[in-house]
Amino acid sequence: MEDTEETLAELVNSNFLKCSSCCHDYQNPRLLPCLHSLCEDCIQKLPRQITAPAENTKSSENIPNGEVLQQFSCPVCVSSISLPEEGGSMFQSNAFIQDLCILYKYKHDTDRQCDYCKFAGKTVDAVSLCLNCHDDMCGDCQEAHHKTKITRNHKVVPYEQIRNGLYDHDIREYQTLKCNEHENNSLTSFCTDCEMLNCPQCQTSQHGGHNIIDFENALPKYSKQIKGLIASIRTRLPSIQNYCQFLENYSENLEQTKQQLLTNTQTQADSLHSLIDECKNKLQQEITEACETEMDQAKEKLNNLQIASTSLHNNAHFLNRLMTHGKPEEILVMHREITTRLTQLIKMQLDGLTAKLKIGFIPGANTEQNVQTLFGKLSNDKVPIGKSESAQLSGGELKITSVLPNVKSTAEFLLSFDSEGTDENRDIWPTGMAVTKKDNIAIVDRDNKKIKIFDSVGKLLKEFTGQNDNKIGIPFDVTALENDSIAVTDYEKENVKVFTQDGNHVLTISGFFKHPRGITTNSKGEILVVDCRQQRITVHDPKSGNLIKTIEALDQKGNRILVDPFYIATTHEDNILVTDTAAPNIKVFNMEGRFIAEYGTYGIKEQQILQPFGICVDEYGYIFVADNQNHRIHLLNPDGKLNKFLLTKANSIWHPMAVGISKKGFFMVSEALGKVRLYKYL
Template sequence: MDPRYSAQDILRCDLCVTDVVQSHCEFCHVNLCNACVGQHLSDSTKNHRVVPYAERTAGPNNPKCSKHSKNCELYCEQCDLPVCSMCISSGKHKGHHLSDVLQDLSYKIEDLEKELKELETRIRPKYDEIATGIKTKKDNLETYYRILSTAITKQGEDWHREINIIVNKQKSEIDEMKIKHLAALNKQEKEILQITAKVNQCILDLKKILDSNEVSLDSAYKSRNTEFRRLPPEVIVSLPSFSPHQINTEQIHQMFGSLSALSITTEECRYTIKSLLDELELITILGTGYEFLYSVTSLSDEEIWTRGVDKTMKLYNLKGKLLKSIKTKSGSKPCDITVSRSGDLVYTDPDTRTVNIVKNKQIQEVIRLEGWIPYYICSTFSGDLLVTMDSEDKEQSKVVRYSGSTMKQTIQFDSVGKPLYSSNIYAKYISENRNLDICVADNEARAVVVVNQAGKLRFRYTGHPSTTTGSFSPRGITTDSQSQILIADWDNHCIHILDQDGQFLRYIDNCDLQLPWGICVDTRDNLFVAEYNSGKVKKIRYM
């Protein structure tokens, strides 16, 4: 008998069945020799906890049979319960599929561990994110209603100011009318006094003549009574009056302004927490006709733009039909392509130092640089453009945000003044995440550099420990609806998937990928991979 299978033999590795056991995986319940530990850990679809064999915790105990008080060694798949030898001998489980109860338990533990991982790393963070959003809304509530109240107060003050202007204007008009009225009366009074003085003088003259009895005075007197009988014109004054308009309360409210009603409703969240598939699905392979293929970007769920080694950018549908070809304005090879929020193709032209947009087959220059060369580009959720660029002397590299042709932000250094990106023209693909992080795949640095919206460094990812040190070769980069970051690894012929905080989740490495370069996702989280040498685009379902 082979001593390896003798009951007296020492414990052997469960994988190679040759070497002596040195370690134990507590999640998989597998005994391992030192040489097989790495092979076991390479299965990234499972969680592992490898400990020295002597430090392993006790394994799970066989459950007790509820009917016979014996240990259950088997599990009945049809009845979905553990069974003992007496249950089997009773014939009740005849023809049923039976499996090892501990093996079945290990599968269930594995499922529970997956559920726990999803709850901890994906579901709970989303609820925490929603709670944070509610807190932010509550913090902003006081400010919003204060601004609203201030606006109404200002409107009231404006109305008071206008009313005061009207009141003061009319009171001023009254004062002017009173002055004119008084002046007219004073003038009339003066004329009457003057005539009265003449009448009084005539009276004195007549009394003097009558008292003297001198005929000469009688004959010299000339009567003025006829003159005085014509009284002076009477001043007729039409007194002003104030006619107040009736206050129309409803009209005042309408003129003053109105408050819209507070509306509080709930609606189904359009965001769904998706899980990574255990088995990836290669849906479509499209030929593009390029000798070398660099970029792919999604126009819609049915159409993709591609960019290869020549000056032509091509639009294909998912049946492989060429829908449109656009040649660069300069005749030079574009470096990168993206689709704007309005659905227009945008490309960078390093030779002319420009960023251009294609509208109705007409190419318009959006940005022209001096001293810098634009390379890779992405369109943001707000409609801005993020552009990676190097200085002409190849000494500096940075990311610049543009709104149209206006530069809004420059991202170049970390908090201590060190460059965030390598200064080299090698690929620095760029993508914006749903949490507004800016993700750059820096091929020369063999790292993915992620900064927040303000440009502050969040983390660097330099590859999973299972890959050979220094072999991580990031090219294309994109993000999906779950804020996961997907990176094309050129040297290792695979795609890395990270969560938004840089934690490795899994590889996409079993779709026969060869030299993946550009990548993108559509609105349904289907992944498109541009293979450099084959000139093909592969559509993969991974969620």
């Protein structure tokens, strides 16, 4: 993790530009979510595991083409990567490596031909390169290039000097990224509202009225964020390396123990001769199997940690090089993937041992009465790893505060309904859901910009959009208040609006938000709102909307730990649960704002989440989390540990979004495109 001292020339001529899969120069390098890069063709050639939707389910019929889950393992870090059937096209190009590959070709290709002579049907060796046009030219075309009014001031440099490395930085300076939508345009600026690079045509057609700034002014914010994450990785690496050393030493000690015990048993066997040969062989087999099984486990964990360490090293080297030699737009175009990956690595849990094998040999008395007693037996047990050895594996946990009722082995489906309103002109996108005191169901239809009220069996009672100054812009989430009115977050208008269930406006809370998403209430009836732009939580008086407190969501070092928060819920103890889709996990805070615990890492296995969306808590403290991309509902115990997957694709669940508990104690979930389902789970 040390900062690189290599020059640009050294970097270009190093193995940094070699694909780790094919070991050749990168061809159209693609950036994977784990921040390793592969050639696009190499991605297509990697072995894949395909998971199809559950058969004979209505939800599978609604899955768009390309949503069949395909996975492959990164050849560098063995991370599981998911992609649609289109393969590498889902991964963005690694602009940094691509431009360095172009520079490498300029310096090493010896058979470059004049681009202009090609148009005349001639093949002439190129002697120079126009940095403005990126065209190869022969001597005659170079001379003509300098005589035209448009190109006379272009910077043309000889290939002889390029190959000697005299123009590396000049070539880098003239390299630009092209717009994917407008191929002839270069990306020239950055939209801070959309966090996207754009060309002049994009500014006009897609970013009208947005805050547009140049790359140099946009870079500091993301550069600081990435450098901070790199610094966090630096603090993470020593603990992994120390644990790798512990596992190596443990394996060596096991080998020594095994050899010593085998020697002791052989000595005992020799004293008892053939009478105890059978017993000796049996116990030696037990010793070998116990020790070697333990060694295999330790070596497997060691190998996994070494792979993780290598991955962190590779990520760090890539990012150090990117921050040292990358252009602003190259950094900015990858900032989301970088931030997501680094956050995952920082929060990565070490897969270490929870107990060590304690094995010994207890010799028996040298008599002939009982062969088993004579020969002795093994003391074969597991002992907990000491606190000093397992400190790196410890983490905060919530406390179970009640006796929990049993959960059904299979959730019982009760009913479903489509949350359709009237005069819909777009697909239904039910991002928010809440249950009122009368057991009515309030649904936020984000894309149709409506609030819809249904009764407990799915009959539409009312729909509204607000009026005049209180008209809803882009709503996201909803919560029911103690007076049975509902509060809705509106991230276009940057406020929270309170309505009666008849659609009458009661209150607007504004001035505190930049991009409000999730909303909920606590035991006092106070309104809690999570702001994804400001990465914080605010608490408001439900009657006046006045700010009661701001929870900055910081760790012990004062760093913000919310990356891309979506939904929020509270427990009976008023602990705050926030789903964070970029981490991705669930983060837990108390009402004083102290970070308590977290659940979930990136993936498809148990305790893993691809995209956590809605979250809610029932009266017993059970926690329900919608995993949108894994098509399943996590049921967690009040201590934050996984109880089971309550619902999966096998139960016809498809892209779950918002979740809730009805007044009758039934679990509810909304799905992409508008389906709402109710289940009995206790």
